[in-house]
Amino acid sequence: MDDTERQGPDMGAFLHLRGNALSKGDPVALPLVQSSMYHLPGEPGSFSNYGRVHNATWVALEHALEHLEAAPCRVFPSGMGAISAALFATLKAGQRLLIPGDGYYVTRLLSDRYLRQLGVEVVERPTAEFAAGGFAGFDVVFLETPSNPGLDLIDLAAVAGAVRAAGGITICDNTTMTPLGQRPLDLGIDMVVASDTKAMGGHSDLLMGHVATRDSDLLQAVDDWRRISGAIPGPHEAWLLHRGLETLEVRYDRMCSSAEVLAPRLAQHPVVRAVRYPGLPTDPAHNLARGQMQRFGFLMSLTLENAVKAERFINTCPLLRPATSFGGVHSSAERRIRWGDAVDPGFVRLSIGCEPVEELWQALKTSLDGVV
Known part of the structure; x- marks a missing residue:
């Protein structure tokens, strides 16, 4: 990962994406369009007509996301809304779907409880062995990495x-x-989905997701799914996400940089049995991470001896929020086995936030020191 790769999208241009298109007297901040109806005399033509089909706040948000993804985007009311759109827009009865068996559990639930019941054959493979067996006969391959x-x-x-x-x-x-x-799109992936509830929004105050693709047919299928199913985001949430994106680069850099400092320290603490973080040279995925990721991310996992010690660590640290989800400005942690993930009882998913790194380290260390 050289300095050029680390830059990613042109964030200076991103911050002025709206500003450079303004006319005299226009508001600098994005307006919030709340209307479900539009003034529409005569034939509708290409004008805005109904709130389920069009909203100016969505359009501005999708324009911003398009700059980040370098691809057309469509927004949805949650990450699972985006995942549902991508899967229902691309699959039909009799087709085969491959998903990671150890990825986000709700994607597996959606595939098992709904897609399978509609005649889609669903196959699961562990992430670490995902390529084993090849991909012949699969119509859609869903990855999470x-x-x-x-x-x-x-x-x-x-x-x-x-x-x-x-x-x-x-x-x-x-x-x-x-x-x-x-x-992923630059690496040949056809479609990207994401929960913007997490780091993209960053402030733990909205639910949102998006789909990005450079394939016009796939984009149209996703468009149709959103319009017909009614899986649309609220304009206020779209406005909040647009505002959150303006600080994404600053927040993300702080979170990733702090994680890179903290991971090796946590790995050496005597009560921590194991740490997974792609940025650690000892991590089994480190070499692959160096090749395909611009940053190593802000998520890591710690494994402590048992559930009691893991809970004590989480609940005694004043700079950790014991909460599900991740990617906010506040560092957070949880034992994922409580949701049914196939992990050790002492496994903790740790999301590094925007706290000053040395202050955060002292808080984490003090809590770990108290785990006996």
């Missing part, structure tokens, strides 16, 4: 090429990395 919560990696370019050669399409959940940390 790093996996949530285990942080195993998949070689995106290799899988994208193999799936395309086999006649399938690829969808990658890039929630854990954002387009500043990893760029």
Whole structure:
């Protein structure tokens, strides 16, 4: 990861994306368009007509996301809304879907409880062995890398090429990395989905997701799904996400830089049995991470001896919020086994926030020191 790769999108241009298109007297801040109805005499033509189909605040947000992804984007009311759109827009009865068996558990629930019941064959493979067995016969291959919560990696370019050669399409959940940390579309992936509830919004005050693709047919299918299903975001949430994106680079850099400092220190603490973080040279995915990621991310996992010690660590640290989800300005942590993930009872997913790194380290260390 050289300095050029680390830059990612042109964030200076991003911050003035709206400003450079303003006319005299226009508001600098994005207006919030709340209307469900539009003044529409005569034939509708290409004018805005109904709030389920069009909203000016969405359009501005999608324009901003398009700059970050270097691809057209469509926004949805949650990350699972985006995942649902991508899967329902690309699959039909009789087709085959491959998903990671150790990825985000709600994606597995959606596939098992709904897609399977509608005649889609669903196959699961562990992230670390995802390419084993090849991709022949799969219509859609859904990837998540790093996996949530285990942080195993998949070689995106290799899988994208193999799936395309086999006649399938690829969808990658890039929630854990954002387009500043990893760029799946540049590596050949057909479609990206993400929960913008996490780092993209960054302030733990909204639910939102997006789909990005450079394939016009896939984009149209996603567009149709949103319009017909009604899986639309609220304009206020879209406005909040647009505002959050303006500080994304600053927040993300702080979070990733702090994680790179903290991971080796945590790995050496005597009560920590194991640490997974792609930025650690000892991590089994480190070499792959160096090749396909712009940053190593802000997520890591710690494994303590048991659930009691893990809970004590989380709940006695004043700079950790014991909460599900991740990617906010506040560092947070949780034991993922409580949601049914196949992890050790003492496994803790740790999301590094924007606190000063040395202050955060002292708080983490003090809590770990108190775990006996």
